[in-house]
Ligand SMILES: C[S@@+](CC[C@H](N)C(=O)[O-])C[C@H]1O[C@@H](n2cnc3c(N)ncnc32)[C@H](O)[C@@H]1O
Ligand SMILES: Nc1nc2[nH]cc(C(=O)O)c2c(=O)[nH]1
Ligand code: SF4
């Protein structure tokens with residue numbers, strides 16, 4: 348395929364950098380405990396220093412894969428699909444999500460919200476980052492807000508972000524993994540004092556599953 352043809356397919360969201368895909372249990376947030384097939388797309392320039400998938404950042408390292416092929420495979424595994432990354436909203440998610448919907452699947456996204464919202468989603472998990480704030484459309488449509496707590500300033504940031512999401516959005520505080528011993532007690536106290544928040548843990552890491 349010519350370089351220009353390939354770029355056109357990428358621009359239209361028909362070709363996506365696929366880092367990995369796996370059938371597992373959603374470990375985090377509202378749907379924690381539910382079996383789901385994960386599609387992890389490469390590419391992210393948000394730059395969280397504690398990111399647990401830095402290997403995803405460089406999209407060039409992940410094979411460009413046709414959205415059709417991704418969907419055909421995913422449909423074999425689960426009725427619930429989680430699209431994550433990297434930052435999936437760096438890509439046009441319209442073709443991937445419409446093809447997944449045509450297969451009758453439930454489609455969830457894990458996103459920082461830092462890019463334009465494309466695709467149609469049954470569930471949007473917004474995990475905002477100070478380095479590159481979400482777009483208004485993602486605040487408006489988010490089903491859950493999942494703020495990562497690395498230090499005390501993240502509680503201030505969490506409240507600032509909670510003021511921007513829609514009124515039905517479910518609010519979670521999730522410990523940054525490497526700081527969990529320090530921040531879990533702080534999150535517990537915070538949630539008891541501010542019960543509009545719930546605790547989210549990365550349960551897959553405790554279960555030793557992907
Ligand atoms: C790897 S990100 C990919 C999706 C998107 N880029 C985002 O940040 O939402 C998936 C989820 O893992 C969270 N996450 C990443 N590194 C983490 C860490 N070290 N501890 C806790 N959560 C982490 C993110 O905040 C996000 O909710
Ligand atoms: N089991 C499991 N649950 C997850 N929830 C969000 C994840 C992600 O990396 O987006 C993730 C992940 O990587 N594994
Ligand atoms: S936005 Fe998500 S993928 Fe990108 S660096 Fe932050 S946690 Fe990692």
Ligand SMILES: [Mg+2]
Pocket residue numbers: 399
């Ligand atoms: Mg993960």
